[in-house]
Amino acid sequence: MNAAATPVPDPTSAPASPRVRPRPLLQRLARTLLAPDAFDFWASRLRPDWSWDRPLARIVSRQAESEDSFTLLLQPNRHWRGFQPGQHLNIGAEIEGIRITRSYSLSDAPRADGRIAITVKAMPGGKLSQHLCHAAKVGEVLTLDAAFGEMTLPQTPEGAWLFLAAGSGITPLMAMVRAQAALGMPVPLALIYWARTRAELCFVEELRALAARQANFSVDFVLTRDAEAGDGDAGDLHYGRIDAQSLSMLAPDLHQRRVFACGPDGFVAAARALAADRAVAFRSEAFTPPPHAVFDDEGDAPRQVRITLANSGRTLDVPRGMSLLAALEEAGLKPASGCRMGICNTCACGKRAGSTRHLHTGDIEHEPVSALRLCVNSAGSDLILDL
Ligand SMILES: Cc1cc2nc3c(=O)[nH]c(=O)nc-3n(C[C@H](O)[C@H](O)[C@H](O)COP(=O)(O)OP(=O)(O)OC[C@H]3O[C@@H](n4cnc5c(N)ncnc54)[C@H](O)[C@@H]3O)c2cc1C
Numbered sequence: 001m002n003a004a005a006t007p008v009p010d011p012t013s014a015p016a017s018p019r020v021r022p023r024p025l026l027q028r029l030a031r032t033l034l035a036p037d038a039f040d041f042w043a044s045r046l047r048p049d050w051s052w053d054r055p056l057a058r059i060v061s062r063q064a065e066s067e068d069s070f071t072l073l074l075q076p077n078r079h080w081r082g083f084q085p086g087q088h089l090n091i092g093a094e095i096e097g098i099r100i101t102r103s104y105s106l107s108d109a110p111r112a113d114g115r116i117a118i119t120v121k122a123m124p125g126g127k128l129s130q131h132l133c134h135a136a137k138v139g140e141v142l143t144l145d146a147a148f149g150e151m152t153l154p155q156t157p158e159g160a161w162l163f164l165a166a167g168s169g170i171t172p173l174m175a176m177v178r179a180q181a182a183l184g185m186p187v188p189l190a191l192i193y194w195a196r197t198r199a200e201l202c203f204v205e206e207l208r209a210l211a212a213r214q215a216n217f218s219v220d221f222v223l224t225r226d227a228e229a230g231d232g233d234a235g236d237l238h239y240g241r242i243d244a245q246s247l248s249m250l251a252p253d254l255h256q257r258r259v260f261a262c263g264p265d266g267f268v269a270a271a272r273a274l275a276a277d278r279a280v281a282f283r284s285e286a287f288t289p290p291p292h293a294v295f296d297d298e299g300d301a302p303r304q305v306r307i308t309l310a311n312s313g314r315t316l317d318v319p320r321g322m323s324l325l326a327a328l329e330e331a332g333l334k335p336a337s338g339c340r341m342g343i344c345n346t347c348a349c350g351k352r353a354g355s356t357r358h359l360h361t362g363d364i365e366h367e368p369v370s371a372l373r374l375c376v377n378s379a380g381s382d383l384i385l386d387l
Pocket of ligand 1: 088102103104105106118119120121122123124125126127128129130168171172286287288339340341
C-alpha cells in the first residue's frame with residue numbers, strides 16, 4: 001500500500017475554534033471614543049500586554065532545556081484563542097527598534113493555567129532565537145498570531161504511532177507526547193529523536209521517566225556527531241544519521257505505524273523517502289525551507305527588475321532570483337513576515353501585475369493574485385504589488 005496516499009484521519013486538525021464573546025459595555029463605549037490603535041497606544045502605557053484585539057504574551061519564565069535551547073513560558077492576554085498540540089505560531093519581538101517575527105511550535109500541551117510554552121534553539125547569528133534565549137527579560141511582551149499547522153493528532157487516535165524528530169523538530173512532537181501522556185497514553189507511541197550531540201538533546205529525563213512508567217510509550221535517542229561512549233551508554237542511546245538500517249532496527253514494526261516526522265528539511269526528506277511507502281500513513285513538517293531550485297531558462301533576461309509598491313507609490317530595483325521578502329528587506333522595507341518558508345501566509349500580499357516564480361517549485365504565475373507569498377516567490381518581470 002502506498003502510505004503517502006493514505007491520509008492520517010484527523011478530524012481535529014482545524015485550529016481550535018475561537019471563543020466568541022460579546023464585547024463588554026466598557027469596551028463598546030471605548031470603541032466609540034477611541035480607534036483600536038489609539039487604545040493600544042494608551043493601554044500599553046498602563047500594561048504592555050493590554051490591547052484592543054491583538055494577542056500578546058508576557059514572558060513568565062525562561063529555563064535552559066539543553067546546551068543551546070531554552071523553554072519560555074508565556075502568559076497570553078485574553079485575545080489568544082488557543083491551540084492544538086503539534087501546532088505552531090508566529091511570535092514577534094522588537095529588536096533594536098525593528099519587529100522580528102518567526103514561527104515557533106508550542107512545546108507543551110494546553111495547560112490549565114492558560115500559559116503556553118515554546119522551546120527555542122539559539123541559532124548562531126540568529127536574530128529572534130538569540131534574543132529569546134539570551135536577551136529577552138521576564139516580563140517582556142511578545143506579539144502572537146493565531147496557532148496554525150496540520151500536524152495534529154485526532155481527538156481519539158487509533159492504531160500505533162511513530163514520531164521521528166530531529167533537532168528543534170522535537171518541539172511539536174513533545175507537545176503531542178505530553179498531551180497523550182496526560183490522557184494515559186491511550187495508543188502505542190514510539191519516539192525516535194535525533195540530535196547532533198548529547199548536550200543538544202532536550203527533555204531527556206522527562207521522556208525516559210515517561211517510557212519507564214508507560215508501557216505504551218518508548219523513546220530512543222540518536223546522536224549524529226558524538227562518538228560512542230561505549231559500555232556506559234544507556235540502552236536507548238544510538239549513533240548515526242537516519243537510514244534504512246537504523247530505522248529497521250529502531251522501528252521494526254514501521255509497517256504498522258502512522259508516522260509524524262519533524263525537523264530540518266534534509267531530515268524530513270530522508271524520513272519521507274525511507275518511511276512514507278512502508279508506514280500506514282506519513283505526515284511531516286520541515287522547520288527549514290527546501291533549497292531553492294536552480295532555473296536555467298532565464299537566458300538573457302535582465303538581472304534587475306522594477307517593483308512598484310502601489311499603496312506607497314515607491315519603486316525599487318531588485319535582483320530577479322531573490323525572494324521578494326528578502327529583496328524588500330534589503331531595500332529597507334519591513335513587510336510583515338512569519339515562517340519565511342511559505343506556510344504561514346503572514347507575508348502574503350496582492351500582486352496587480354507582472355510574473356513571479358515560486359522558488360521551491362519553479363512554478364511561474366503571470367496572473368494577478370490576491371495573496372502572493374513574498375518569502376517563497378521571486379520577481380520574473382517588473383511587478384506591481386499591493387504594498
Ligand atoms: C513551522 C515552524 C516551526 C518552528 N518551530 C521552532 C521551534 O519550536 N523551535 C526553534 O528553535 N525553532 C523553530 N523554528 C525555526 C524558527 O522559526 C527560526 O527560523 C529560528 O529560530 C531562527 O530564527 P532567527 O531569527 O534566530 O534566525 P535568523 O536571523 O532568521 O537567521 C537564521 C540563520 O541564518 C543565518 N543568517 C542570518 N542572516 C544571514 C546572512 N545575511 N548571511 C548568512 N547567514 C545568515 C543566521 O546565522 C542563522 O543561523 C520553526 C520554524 C518553522 C517554519
